[in-house]
Amino acid sequence: MPETPAHLSAESLAAIDREIAKYPKGKKASAVMSALRIAQKEKGWLAAETIAFVAEYLQIPAIRAMEVATFYNMYDLKPVGKRKLCLCTNIPCALMGAEETAAALQKNLGIKWGETTPDGEWTLKEGECFGACAGAPVVIVNNEKMHENITAEKIPAFLQSLKANNGE
Amino acid sequence: MTRDGYGLEYRAGENDKSETKAKTGAMADEVIFAPLKSGRDLTVLENYRQTGGYSALEKILREQTPPGELLAAVKESGLRGRGGAGFPTGLKWTFIPRGLPTEVYLVCNSDEGEPGTFKDRDIMRKNPHQLIEGMIIAAYIMGANAGYNYIHGEIWEVYELMERAVADAEAAGYLGEDILGSGFSFRLHNHHGYGAYICGEETALLESLEGKKGQPRFKPPFPASYGLYGKPTTINNAETFACVPFIMREGAEAFAEMGKPNNGGSKIFSVSGHVEKPGNYEVPLGTPFAELLQMAGGMRNGAKLKAVIPGGSSVPVLPAEVIMQTDMDYDSLAKAGSMLGAGSVIVMDESVCMVRALMRLSYFYYEESCGQCTPCREGTGWLHKIVRRIEKGEGREEDLDLLVSVSNRIDGRTICALGAAAATPVRSFIKHFRGEFEHHIRKGECPLDKKAA
Numbered sequence: 001m002p003e004t005p006a007h008l009s010a011e012s013l014a015a016i017d018r019e020i021a022k023y024p025k026g027k028k029a030s031a032v033m034s035a036l037r038i039a040q041k042e043k044g045w046l047a048a049e050t051i052a053f054v055a056e057y058l059q060i061p062a063i064r065a066m067e068v069a070t071f072y073n074m075y076d077l078k079p080v081g082k083r084k085l086c087l088c089t090n091i092p093c094a095l096m097g098a099e100e101t102a103a104a105l106q107k108n109l110g111i112k113w114g115e116t117t118p119d120g121e122w123t124l125k126e127g128e129c130f131g132a133c134a135g136a137p138v139v140i141v142n143n144e145k146m147h148e149n150i151t152a153e154k155i156p157a158f159l160q161s162l163k164a165n166n167g168e
Numbered sequence: 169m170t171r172d173g174y175g176l177e178y179r180a181g182e183n184d185k186s187e188t189k190a191k192t193g194a195m196a197d198e199v200i201f202a203p204l205k206s207g208r209d210l211t212v213l214e215n216y217r218q219t220g221g222y223s224a225l226e227k228i229l230r231e232q233t234p235p236g237e238l239l240a241a242v243k244e245s246g247l248r249g250r251g252g253a254g255f256p257t258g259l260k261w262t263f264i265p266r267g268l269p270t271e272v273y274l275v276c277n278s279d280e281g282e283p284g285t286f287k288d289r290d291i292m293r294k295n296p297h298q299l300i301e302g303m304i305i306a307a308y309i310m311g312a313n314a315g316y317n318y319i320h321g322e323i324w325e326v327y328e329l330m331e332r333a334v335a336d337a338e339a340a341g342y343l344g345e346d347i348l349g350s351g352f353s354f355r356l357h358n359h360h361g362y363g364a365y366i367c368g369e370e371t372a373l374l375e376s377l378e379g380k381k382g383q384p385r386f387k388p389p390f391p392a393s394y395g396l397y398g399k400p401t402t403i404n405n406a407e408t409f410a411c412v413p414f415i416m417r418e419g420a421e422a423f424a425e426m427g428k429p430n431n432g433g434s435k436i437f438s439v440s441g442h443v444e445k446p447g448n449y450e451v452p453l454g455t456p457f458a459e460l461l462q463m464a465g466g467m468r469n470g471a472k473l474k475a476v477i478p479g480g481s482s483v484p485v486l487p488a489e490v491i492m493q494t495d496m497d498y499d500s501l502a503k504a505g506s507m508l509g510a511g512s513v514i515v516m517d518e519s520v521c522m523v524r525a526l527m528r529l530s531y532f533y534y535e536e537s538c539g540q541c542t543p544c545r546e547g548t549g550w551l552h553k554i555v556r557r558i559e560k561g562e563g564r565e566e567d568l569d570l571l572v573s574v575s576n577r578i579d580g581r582t583i584c585a586l587g588a589a590a591a592t593p594v595r596s597f598i599k600h601f602r603g604e605f606e607h608h609i610r611k612g613e614c615p616l617d618k619k620a621a
Contacts (some may be wrong), residue, residue, distance in 0.1 A: 022357035022358075053431040064380070071319075072382075074321050089528070096440075127363075128367070128535060128536060129324060133512075134446040144325070146323070
């Protein structure tokens, strides 16, 4: 494949190859979800060109990769901030104060759901049940790191610690 | 920032209910959380082995136990699917055709996204090898040589942990070709979801595994005849598989006796909401709700119980006076007018506005409808829109009838159960808390706001 800006790094391609190996011969398409995740991690978000590159790599039509990228919530189809915060506001989290957490996040960051701060530092998204309701309200940072019991009063310190620890 | 009480280590007080045991008379943590009592980190394979782990599998492979005998044990145990439907596991496993020259797949559904459900996450991060051992035994019974564990997208850390656990099991010779020299081969891989509630529906999950949008398939054909890549496939919930090593080691009878007739074994209940100690509680099926509530530390700040959704957001809500008289098993909850579902117990105290709660739930189904069937795609949008206007104080007199009518027109008219799942909360909330909805419509305000003011 020619080197284009959508081309993924050797490390990403090796990671995708490991995913492909999980599925039977001729079923490379099964690795599309992981491949898109890996591509998103490298690029920060999924541009149409990136999605097309992944499709070509897996030898599936670009539209099939696009369908997957648009169907699942955790893919970002436009640029996001350095730290993407996803707060669950579903019932178990709402019962434990997620609405107040949401208000505190929006106030502290000065953005609404789906927005990114002008400095490109933060993106805020509303999420659906993450399956960790004993720790409600739950926030996931950059799709990987789960933080539990994030009540409104913790938000200033929480944001500070994310800034200091780069999302961890 | 995370609460340490839900870390990987076993902490007396969370899983060991020995104090409450005497009080409630209920056994706790006897099946899936039992090895945690050793205090060892069970994510380490050798530690799991030292609690008796993998011994059931080793014995089966050493003695080449006929799969039919093992299947009979699963049937006798009374084990029913722990993912929500409660279908008898042994019976499900008989549906897989035997002796065909074709690949058979085994799939574990760990895509728990039903609001209020968080047990599979704890099974995987606290006792991953019991799930793996259960899957290998199930694969041996059904002659499956390949399997996939589909893991909920939002729990990345657990996915990574499972990747390590599978690699460790492989290195120890429990997974792969010619397991322990038995001639039986089983390859297991983890598949990471990426945020779609619908993929918990088994055929949507299969589509997703094949690298497509997670849109449910028409049934029949059922996965047992046409599943992953068109091959015979069995799909079970993680908790279901994790029960299997216990049944093999301790016997079907020991498992069955733990619960009630037709409701064998223990069940992990995920208790969330307004309790003092939200968390997972593994208790025998048939444990009274009142005891479960006590285990979870009772109501938070001593508040009064208003309502409980006993099995995840898709099952009917029950008012306090009903649930307090109900036992937590499939049949008792059905009799009470609800369902056990996945054992996801959402507890609400009297500060909760039921209209607002329903508004949030309706939004969830609207957001997560896959869009394939018109009644669900359009209907969930209408349900949310109508509940929202009631909540905003802009409801109309005819809205409650309209909500029930829309619900009835979704339910039963869709390919999968998401439509019914969206309709059920609407009907049950209106049925049990009609006065609260009417107050919003007639007065244009929430009765709870007034109380607070």
